[in-house]
Amino acid sequence: MKRCTIIILMFNTFCAYSQIPHELVYFVGCFVNGTTQDTLDNKHYCLAFTALESAEEKNPPEKRDSPDTILFPSEEVQLGVKNRLICFVNYFYPPSIKVSWTKNGGPVSEGVSLSRYFPNNDGTFHQFSTLTFTPSEGDVYSCTVEHSALETPQTSIWEPDVSDHSLGPDIFCGVGLTLGLLMFTAGVFLIVKGQNQH
Structure with a gap:
């Protein structure tokens, strides 16, 4: 040979x-x-x-920058009220990504949109994908990004956290009850004081 x-x-x-x-x-x-x-x-x-x-x-090999991904709701979350989840993908190059969504582990395509990509000052790009949804307790949503600079797809997970919002009525009730007791105590004090002066 x-x-x-x-x-x-x-x-x-x-x-x-x-x-x-x-x-x-x-x-x-x-x-x-x-x-x-x-x-x-x-x-x-x-x-x-x-x-x-x-x-x-x-033609040297093209440089590649892997993206950062943040997943968040566009408005304050209330169960049963329509909202939008935003998957913000930033600092990637070249400007070509694929974004997919899941709800409770199953793929979602309805209510999904993908913006055009926008340039950053450092030569990288950013892009938004949104999912219109109605939150329910126990639901889990995910946004998965695929890009040529990533060895494996990048997934961000979000689920409704309504525990903080459920404290609102309890706090108002507690404040109202405290004010009521203070006013009652002040009233009793004034009545007793008035009777003692006669």
Whole structure:
């Protein structure tokens, strides 16, 4: 079996104090089995290899930045009241992403929208995907982002947290009851004080 070895020698000629621009010179030689004799097929390999090297120099691999994802509701969450979940995808490059949604583990396509991408000042991009939904206790939603800079898809999970909102009526009730007791106590004090003065 013949082995083809391709040797590329690069010489960079320059002069330290010269006004002449630098020049990059390529010497390409193909050696088969240690000799300079070559067949037509091997010459094709050499030409193909040099064309590939030249293309890679002119078009270096594109840089890639993986996205950051945040998932949040657009308004204060109330059970049974229509709302929108926003999946904000930021700092990604190139500007091509795929966003998918689930509810309780099942795919969701109805009520889903995806904005166009917008440029950031650092050369990356950001984009929004929204899901119109009506929250119910126990529901779990997720937004999954796929991008060429990610080895695996990136998933953010959200579920309605109504525990803080359910304290509202209790707090108002407690404050009202406290004020009522204070007023009752003050009233009794004034009545007793008035009777003692007679």
